[in-house]
Amino acid sequence: MARSDRSCARRVRESFALGYGIYPRSKTRIDGSPTWVVAAMLWFLSRITPFRELLATGKNECRALIDVMVAAAPRANPTVRVTMIEAMKPS
Numbered sequence: 001m002a003r004s005d006r007s008c009a010r011r012v013r014e015s016f017a018l019g020y021g022i023y024p025r026s027k028t029r030i031d032g033s034p035t036w037v038v039a040a041m042l043w044f045l046s047r048i049t050p051f052r053e054l055l056a057t058g059k060n061e062c063r064a065l066i067d068v069m070v071a072a073a074p075r076a077n078p079t080v081r082v083t084m085i086e087a088m089k090p091s
């Protein structure tokens with residue numbers, strides 16, 4: 001598993017810390033999982049070609065969602081590391 005998988009997993013966990021309800025509720029398992037489990041899941045999904053293609057076509061949506069999360073970050077309690085969330089934005 002690459003260092004980038006673990007880094008992305010930490011960023012995903014940081015975005016869950018914004019304090020909003022997690023939808024669908026099944027995603028609460030991701031939030032409660034150790035970072036290495038989330039990293040392994042991301043690594044596995046990145047090996048599936050249709051999944052990679054789906055993510056590649058959603059760059060604009062991903063950017064918009066991250067912008068909304070960054071805008072909400074100042075209201076989070078406890079505070080979150082905005083730079084972790086911004087780092088998920090596709091280039």
